Amino acid sequence: MDSFQFLGLTFHTANIISITIAFILVFAFIFFLSRKISMKPTGGQNILEWVIDFTNGIVRGQLPGRDGSQLGLFAFTLFLFVFFANQLGLFLQVAVNGVDFVKSPTADPVITLTMAMVTLALAHFLGVIKFGFGGYVSNSYLKPFAALLPINLVEEFTNLLTLALRLYGNIFAGETLLKLIGSLAFSHGLPTMIVALPLEIAWQGFSVFIGAIQAYVFVTLSTVYISRKVSAEE
Secondary structure (H helix, E strand, O other): EEEEEEOOEEHHHHHHHHHHHHHHHHHHHHHHOOOOOOOOOOHHHHHHHHHHHHHHHHEEEEOOHHHHOOHHHHHHHHHHHHHHHHHHHHOOOOOOEEEEOOOOOOOOOOHHHHHHHHHHHHHHHHHHHHHHHEEEEEEEHHHOOOOHHHHHHHHHHHHHHHHHHHHHHHHHHHHHHHHHHHHHOOOOOOOHHHEEEEHHHHHHHHHHHHHHHHHHHHHHHHHHHHHHHHOOOO
């Protein structure tokens, strides 16, 4: 069963399972690296602190000061989730009768569009909190010229699509090519296996790199969009 109904809504089984696994991986990563916190960090604590510094640096690059300090945890959590979600399908794919039950959640446009909507909704919310509703509308859509209102409204829609589809396209393409190489490996026995094995290893490593880059890009663009809503236009 690739989907089910609950309260009149349709849920995709693979998405539910895959997102849950990604959540568990993020929790396990943070839990095991933070079990022995000390003033002189070693081992796992060094890794965890490096990730925190890395995501804080992304935020500070766009939002220095108090506005940025409030988004550190958001950026840290978002980066880890997107990173593990991107890698999941590279190492674990479960399909039964042609139906995927475990894959990268970010290889589904519904998931990436939802994440993009949450990010942009947060950006609008923080803008209203900082400037008030009237000030937010003026700052986001009527400056520097009120005539730019139609363009600014269209930009909101394009921001949603580019943020979501960039991530989806990269992860989906990577997993699709891995499946094609896997099909090639078993198509004509040992000769194709010999040819496909180095291709599979090379593309697997490249896909891990792409997944990490896309997590960085997604968090960076998210902070850029948020900074536009909470920074005053001149």
